Amino acid sequence: MDSQAISLVRSSFKSIVAEEGGPEQLARTFYSLLFARSPETREFFPAAMDVQRDRLFTAIGYVVDSLDESDEMLEYLAQLGRDHRKYGVTDEHYNDVANSMIEAFEMFGGAEMWTDEVDSAWRNTLSVISAAMTGAANAADGPRAWTATVVESRAVIKGVAIVRLQLDQPMDYRPGQYVSVQVAARPRMWRYLSPANPVDGSGIVEFHIRQVSGGWVSPPMVNQTAVGDTWVIGSPIGALGLPDNIRDLLMIASGTGLAPFRAQILELIRRGNTRRVHLFYSGQYPCDLYDLPFLWTLAEKHSWLTVIPVSEEGSNPWWHTNPEPLPPLGFPERITGKVGKVVTSYGTWPGHDIQLVGNESMVNSTKFRLRAAGIDVATVRSDPTYGVQ
Structure with missing residues (x-):
C-alpha cells in the first residue's frame, strides 16, 4: 500500500476511535450487518459479544498501526488466519466480513469522512487482510484445532492454577507465543494463554492461569478443571520469542x-x-x-x-x-x-x-x-x- 492510502486508513480509524462510544457503536453495527449477510457466522461467537468487540478493535488497531511494517503485519495476519480455521471459516466468509466492515464504516463516518479516496484505501486494506489470512489458512496442513486432555491441575495461590495437558497431535509453537483455548464449560468462548513450556516432543503443554475478576472463562479454568477434562486449542499466535541475535x-x-x-x-x-x-x-x-x-x-x-x-x-x-x-x-x-x-x-x-x-x-x-x-x-x-x- 502507498503512503497516502495508509494515511487515509489511519486518520479515518483514529477519527472513529476518538468518538465517544465510537468503537462500541461501530462494532455493534458491523456484527449486525455481518450476521444479517451471513447468518451462519453467528455460531462462531459467544452469546455475550462485549469481549469479542474489544478483540475486533484491538486486532484492527494493530493492523492499522503496522501497515508500513509489511513483514510483521503479514506474519500476524497469517497466524490469525490459521487460528480462524478452528471456526470453519471459508473464503466467502472473509468477503462477507470485508463488505460488512466497509458498510459499517460508511454508515458511521458519513459522507464527509467516508470519501471515495477513503473508501478505496479501506477496500485495499481489507483485501490485503483477507488475502493474507485466507492464503495462510488454505496453505496450512495441520489440524484446524487440537484436542488436549488435562493430566494435572493444581492451585498455586488463590486465583492462580497451573494446568498441564496432553495434546492429541504434535503442535509446533515458538516459546513466547500464545494460543486460544476453549473449555467445555464455556463453549464458543476462547481465552488466550501462553504455554509455559517449550515444545519438547512429549506433547505436554503447560498453562499458568489467573482468574480474572468478572471473567467468563478463567473462573472455570482455575476452579473447576479436573484430570481427564478435554480442552480445545487453536493455532499459535504472537510475535514474542527468542531473537535470532546473540544479545x-x-x-x-x-x-x-x-x-x-x-x-x-x-x-x-x-x-x-x-x-x-x-x-x-x-x-x-x-x-x-x-x-x-x-x-x-x-x-x-x-x-x-x-x-x-x-x-x-x-x-x-x-x-x-x-x-x-x-x-x-x-x-x-x-x-x-x-x-x-x-x-x-x-x-x-x-x-x-x-x-x-x-x-x-x-x-x-x-x-x-x-x-x-x-x-x-x-x-x-x-x-x-x-x-x-
Missing part, C-alpha cells in the same frame, strides 16, 4: 505473564545457552511470585540466568498464610516497588533485547519508566494483541 536478554514479567518467558528460558537451557538473561519477576504481593522457587532452581544450575523478584507490596494479604520462600545464598532478595522503577535502577540496559509481558496497566507504566530512563521503547517487544485476548 543478552532482559525479561520483565508480571504474575502469570511469566509463562512466555519461562518457556523461553527452558528453551535456552535445551539449546545450551551462553548469553546473559536477566528476569525481573513481579507482582502486587510477594505470593504473586508463585513460581519463584522453580526459577531459583534453574538459576542455581545456570549461571547466565539472574532472577530479580519484585512486589509492589512488602507483605502478603491476610488470606495467604504460607511463609515467603528465601532466596538461595548470594541471590538477589525481593525488592519492594514498581517493577519499572526497579528495572531502571539497574541502568539503561544497553545492548540488551528487551521483552515485557503483563497486564495493560503494568506494561504502560513500565514503558513510561523505561522511556524516562532514556530507553527507546520502540525497541521493547511487548505483544500488543495479547492483553485483550
Whole structure:
C-alpha cells in the first residue's frame, strides 16, 4: 500500500476511535450487518459479544498501526488466519466480513469522512487482510484445532492454577507465543494463554492461569478443571520469542505473564545457552511470585540466568498464610516497588533485547519508566494483541 492510502486508513480509524462510544457503536453495527449477510457466522461467537468487540478493535488497531511494517503485519495476519480455521471459516466468509466492515464504516463516518479516496484505501486494506489470512489458512496442513486432555491441575495461590495437558497431535509453537483455548464449560468462548513450556516432543503443554475478576472463562479454568477434562486449542499466535541475535536478554514479567518467558528460558537451557538473561519477576504481593522457587532452581544450575523478584507490596494479604520462600545464598532478595522503577535502577540496559509481558496497566507504566530512563521503547517487544485476548 502507498503512503497516502495508509494515511487515509489511519486518520479515518483514529477519527472513529476518538468518538465517544465510537468503537462500541461501530462494532455493534458491523456484527449486525455481518450476521444479517451471513447468518451462519453467528455460531462462531459467544452469546455475550462485549469481549469479542474489544478483540475486533484491538486486532484492527494493530493492523492499522503496522501497515508500513509489511513483514510483521503479514506474519500476524497469517497466524490469525490459521487460528480462524478452528471456526470453519471459508473464503466467502472473509468477503462477507470485508463488505460488512466497509458498510459499517460508511454508515458511521458519513459522507464527509467516508470519501471515495477513503473508501478505496479501506477496500485495499481489507483485501490485503483477507488475502493474507485466507492464503495462510488454505496453505496450512495441520489440524484446524487440537484436542488436549488435562493430566494435572493444581492451585498455586488463590486465583492462580497451573494446568498441564496432553495434546492429541504434535503442535509446533515458538516459546513466547500464545494460543486460544476453549473449555467445555464455556463453549464458543476462547481465552488466550501462553504455554509455559517449550515444545519438547512429549506433547505436554503447560498453562499458568489467573482468574480474572468478572471473567467468563478463567473462573472455570482455575476452579473447576479436573484430570481427564478435554480442552480445545487453536493455532499459535504472537510475535514474542527468542531473537535470532546473540544479545543478552532482559525479561520483565508480571504474575502469570511469566509463562512466555519461562518457556523461553527452558528453551535456552535445551539449546545450551551462553548469553546473559536477566528476569525481573513481579507482582502486587510477594505470593504473586508463585513460581519463584522453580526459577531459583534453574538459576542455581545456570549461571547466565539472574532472577530479580519484585512486589509492589512488602507483605502478603491476610488470606495467604504460607511463609515467603528465601532466596538461595548470594541471590538477589525481593525488592519492594514498581517493577519499572526497579528495572531502571539497574541502568539503561544497553545492548540488551528487551521483552515485557503483563497486564495493560503494568506494561504502560513500565514503558513510561523505561522511556524516562532514556530507553527507546520502540525497541521493547511487548505483544500488543495479547492483553485483550
